Amino acid sequence: MLWSIQEAVERQTLQIGASACGATAVVDVLQALGIAAEPEKVESCVQTRLRRNEAPLPDYLLSRSQAGATHSQLIAGAEQASDNKLMGRFFHMYPRRHFRLVPWLARWIRKGAVPVATMNMQLAVPEGEEVPDAWHHQLIFGVGPNTIFMTNPLDVVSEEEVHQRLCSRSVLLVRREDVVQRWTSDISLSSLSKAQPDPPWTAVDVEGQVKQMLCEEEEGAVGQRMKHIVIPAAYSSGVTLFAHRDSGLGQELLQTPDLHVL
DSSP: OOSOHHHHHHHOOOOOSTTOHHHHHHHHHHHHTTOOOOHHHHHHHHTOBOOOTTSOHHHHHHHHHHOBOOHHHHHHHHHHHTTTOEEEEEEEOOSOBSSOHHHHHHHHHHHTOEEEEEEETTSSOOTTSOOOSSEEEEEEEEEETTEEEETTTTEEEEHHHHHHHHSOOSEEEEEHHHHHTTOOTTSOTHHHHHHOOSHHHHHTTHHHHHHHHHHHHHHTOOSSOOOEEEEEOSOOOEEEEEEETTSHHHHHHHHSOOOOBO
8 A cells, every 4th residue: 555545535636627637646646756746737747638618519529539638648747747756657458458457556556656547437337327428547545355445536446347447448438418519500510520530530430420419319319319429539548657767666667568468
């Protein structure tokens, strides 16, 4: 454990701003590694991206795919906020890897590394709960048998649940109401493809999904209506391990191979 549960209650940083879970996690990384930094400075270093809620649908969807921060932004932000004293190494966990999550985390935590999980919270949603509308970064302050302890919010989650969220394609579900309420008749459906001609956007056929959703609205369809559309996301699922750059641990992290794909 980096912290006891009581220490985590006292030390954890609560969300410092909209879409700023990544910057919030970096604040706690710095704290855990003995470096003081104001949250405002950290957020500036991480360069959190915001949702453009008032934008037309194509630009709104683009902003949703990028809102918050990627693991690369967390690493760059931690480096900058610490005056290059810290480094981070990201371990991809999608596609599924050949390892056990809790023993792997325990080994690195014992060495002094500070883990931050980048998870698709739209996976492993407990029955009866609403599907969240975002990915999430959380600092991991400890592990137990089949259990993982995290901050922002302070939570104790099963290894299986966390592992599912850490093994995700880079996609995001966008709620029906968020699409329909931003649709106006002057928007060409083809503009959705033209605005984002990148292969990931065409592969999931965002234009076709929106077209189907709007047809359901026009026809007043009931019953089996689309609840979400799927769009590409800028994030990759996995864990970033942070350490002091000039330490033996920092060098070990840089030299450690990626986790093997199953």
